[in-house]
Structure formats: C-alpha cells, structure tokens
Amino acid sequence: MIKQPTVFVLGAxxxxxxxxxxxxxxxxxxxxxxGKAGNFHDHVQACAPDADIPRFRARLSASGRSSIDLFxxxxxxxxxxxxxxxxxxxxxxxxxxxxxxxxKPFKGLPGESPxxxxxxxxxxxxxxxxxxxxxxGELTDNKLSIITFNFDRxxxxxxxxxxEANYGGSASEIRKICLSIPVVHIHGSLGDPSWLSLSDENxxxxxxxxxxxxxxxxxCANTIQIVTEEISRxxxxxxxxxxxxxxxxxxxxxxxxxxxxxxxxLENLTGKVIRGTRFKLDEGQLTQIHGIFHSTTKGNILLxxxxxxxxxxxxxxxxxxx
Numbered sequence: 543m544i545k546q547p548t549v550f551v552l553g554a555x556x557x558x559x560x561x562x563x564x565x566x567x568x569x570x571x572x573x574x575x576x577g578k579a580g581n582f583h584d585h586v587q588a589c590a591p592d593a594d595i596p597r598f599r600a601r602l603s604a605s606g607r608s609s610i611d612l613f614x615x616x617x618x619x620x621x622x623x624x625x626x627x628x629x630x631x632x633x634x635x636x637x638x639x640x641x642x643x644x645x646k647p648f649k650g651l652p653g654e655s656p657x658x659x660x661x662x663x664x665x666x667x668x669x670x671x672x673x674x675x676x677x678x679g680e681l682t683d684n685k686l687s688i689i690t691f692n693f694d695r696x697x698x699x700x701x702x703x704x705x706e707a708n709y710g711g712s713a714s715e716i717r718k719i720c721l722s723i724p725v726v727h728i729h730g731s732l733g734d735p736s737w738l739s740l741s742d743e744n745x746x747x748x749x750x751x752x753x754x755x756x757x758x759x760x761x762c763a764n765t766i767q768i769v770t771e772e773i774s775r776x777x778x779x780x781x782x783x784x785x786x787x788x789x790x791x792x793x794x795x796x797x798x799x800x801x802x803x804x805x806x807x808l809e810n811l812t813g814k815v816i817r818g819t820r821f822k823l824d825e826g827q828l829t830q831i832h833g834i835f836h837s838t839t840k841g842n843i844l845l846x847x848x849x850x851x852x853x854x855x856x857x858x859x860x861x862x863x864x
Contacts, residue, residue, distance in 0.1 A: 543675060544684040544862050548790040551806070552690040552697070555795025555821060556852060559665040560640045560696045561651050562632060565609045572610060572627045573599055586626045588756045589763055593623035615770045625763040632693055633732055633751040633762070641700045643669060667853040668700040674862045681705065681719055687784045688725040691802055693766055698725055698735045699749045726781050728773060728805060730766035733758075769801050782807055790861055793818035793843075794852045798831045808838035816843040819855045823848065 554564050563571055575582040576599050587595060598620050607613040614624045639645070640663075650659030675684045681704075688697060698720070705719045717738055733747035745761040767773060785791060785806060791814055796802075798818075816839065820828060828845070835843040846855045856862055 543677060543679050544686045546789045547685045547687075547787050548792065548861060549687045549689055549784050549788040551791065551793045551796060552688060552692055553794070553796030553802075554692060555797075555819070556667075556690070557692050557694050557696045558795065559662055559667065559852075560635075560694075560700075561637065561662070562635045562692075562694055562696070568628070568631060569602060569607075569610050569613070572631050573602055575631070576627060582630055585630050585756045585759045586623060589626035589760045590622035593620070595623065598623050611768045614768050618770075621768070622763075625766055625768070626759055628693070629732065629762040629766065630754075630759050633754050633758070636694060636696065636699070636732065636749045636751060638699070638703075638749060640666075640696070641668070641703050665851050665853055667851075667856055668697065669704065670853055670856055671862065672701065672704045674856070676708065682722045684723070686723050687788070688723065689728060689781045689784060689806070690725065691728050691796075693727070693730065693732050693762075695731055695733075695735050695749060698738060702735075702737050724780075724784065726777060726784065728777060728781060728802075729768070729771075730762075732762050733765075769799055773805060778805060781805075782810065786810055788814060790815045790817070792816075792855075792859075792861060794855065795819060795821070797823075798827070798834070800830075800834060803834055803838075808835065812839045812842070814839075814842070817855075817859060817861065818843055818845050819850060819852055820845045820848055821851045 554562070558564050576586060576595055577583075583595070587593065601617060601620070602610070602613055605613045605616075610624060610628060614621055617624075635651075650656055654662075672681070675681055675686070690697065701720050701723065702716065705716050709716065709719060720738055734744045736746040736748045739746040745765065747758060791811060793816075796818060816835070818831075820831070823831075831843070831845070846858070850858070
C-alpha cells in the first residue's frame with residue numbers, strides 16, 4: 543500500500559511493455575506508413591491538407607534524431623503533419639487484450655515475434671502495482687497520483703479493468719474508484735477516456751481504434767502538444783499541486799528531457815524523496831540528469847540500476863511496500 547502522498551511521473555517507457563512504440567521505432571513506422579497508399583496516409587493528409595508529405599518523410603529520414611518530437615522541435619513547420627502522424631500511429635496500439643493476464647499466449651503485435659511479445663509482456667507493471675495497492679486495504683486507501691507525458695490512456699484503462707474485475711458495482715461506482723487516483727496528461731492525450739468521462743464537454747473516445755477515422759485523428763491532434771509547445775496553465779497547475787503535496791516522487795520510464803523537467807518546477811521538490819528508473823540510459827545521460835537535479839533540488843534523486851525496468855524498480859523499492 544502507498545501510505546505517503548506519492549506521485550509517479552511517467553515517460554514513454556512506462557507504456558512500452560503494453561506495445562506502444564518508442565523513439566526511432568515510432569519514427570520508422572510513421573515514415574513507412576506515410577509512404578504507402580491507404581488510410582494512414584489519407585487520414586494524415588486530410589488533417590494536414592497543405593503538408594508536403596514526401597518532403598516531410600525525406601526530412602524525417604535524414605534528421606538523425608532519436609524521436610519525432612525532437613525532430614519537430616527544430617522543424618515546427620511540420621507540426622500539423624507530425625502531430626496527425628503521431629496520433630494515427632499510436633491509436634491502434636490501444637488494445638484491451640494487452641491487459642489480460644490469464645488468457646491464452648498472446649501472439650504479439652503485427653510484425654512482432656511470439657518470443658519478443660512474451661519478453662515485452664513480462665515487463666508489464668500495472669497489475670503488479672495495483673496488486674500491491676490492494677494487498678492490505680482498498681485501492682482508495684492509497685495516496686497515489688499520476689503525471690504522465692504520454693498520449694496513450696493505457697494506465698487509466700488498466701486501472702478500469704482491475705477495478706471492474708475486483709469491485710464490480712455500477713458504472714458510477716467503478717468510475718469513482720478509478721478517479722480516486724488522479725491522472726494528469728501534461729502533453730494531452732488520445733481523447734478523454736470515454737469509460738471515465740462525466741460530460742461531453744471534451745473529446746472522449748473508447749479504448750479502441752477500430753473505427754478511428756479522420757475526424758478522430760484531427761480531434762486528438764488538436765489536443766496534444768510536443769515538448770517545446772506551451773502547456774495549458776490549468777494542466778501545469780494541477781501537476782504542480784500534486785507534486786507540492788507529495789512526499790515521494792518517482793520518475794518511471796522517463797527520459798529526463800530538460801524541457802520536460804522544467805515544466806515540473808523541480809525547484810519545488812527540494813527535500814522530497816525522489817526516485818527514478820534509468821533503464822538503458824547511458825552514462826552521459828546519467829551525468830546530465832544528476833546535473834539538472836543537483837542545480838534544482840540539491841541532487842536528491844536516487845536512480846535505479848541501468849538494468850532495472852519499471853517492474854524491477856517497483857519490486858525492489860519500499861515506496862509501494864510500506
């Protein structure tokens with residue numbers, strides 16, 4: 543159980559075990575699918591009618607960047623086509639079967655070998671977290687909040703399935719339990735979770751891209767921001783309030799981009815317990831991370847071993863085993 547107010551700050555690595563592509567993998571998928579005739583190309587072109595897609599693909603391929611976000615930082619003239627492509631690429635990875643634990647062996651995503659799928663899914667961590675949160679009490683007894691820099695809604699969907707399976711009850715009762723764990727999407731999301739939405743004020747959609755069309759791509763693209771774009775003051779205020787109230791802050795699957803860290807106002811975290819994963823980050827990146835935290839929080843961040851993914855981190859930390 544999590545007894546002390548705690549915030550998990552999630553980066554792209556947090557949803558990778560659930561099939562979402564990272565960095566260059568996402569760039570390669572966008573490059574390849576925009577080069578073929580079909581719905582992917584048509585939806586993106588419809589959302590960015592003035593975009594020169596062949597030119598965008600050529601520049602993306604030659605950029606040498608590690609992620610499309612970093613590419614778009616330097617080429618804001620490609621923002622419209624870039625955002626539409628990101629949304630169109632990520633939405634199909636919102637798959638409910640990714641949260642099943644006792645079903646038949648999952649065959650993997652398209653192009654993914656059964657062995658790779660098994661290895662990836664062995665790193666899933668949501669259910670471990672929820673199991674520990676219910677180990678000696680109720681989910682609502684835990685003091686956990688989520689700040690995520692991801693567009694996908696996998697955390698909210700996994701939580702919903704766990705609550706529905708363990709507690710049952712009416713839709714409103716399930717929703718109330720789910721909403722006891724606040725989730726703030728810093729850069730926007732692939733639509734408000736329709737299974738948790740209380741009104742029609744915002745664009746809400748299910749965890750299913752079967753009928754994902756041009757209007758859906760456009761609606762999602764209009765609500766997301768990349769690293770260098772200005773973030774809603776309301777969203778930042780919610781995130782800052784959660785961080786200020788927390789005694790523990792854990793960065794999970796996070797790349798520690800300086801601009802993203804700046805949005806969190808690290809200077810307000812001095813004196814708090816700060817933990818984080820550094821899965822596969824090299825020594826140069828580690829030096830940069832320690833430099834940033836040393837100058838803002840007096841260096842009080844404790845990073846896990848390079849080999850430890852999020853699941854290993856949670857298994858070895860005292861944060862969720864109080």
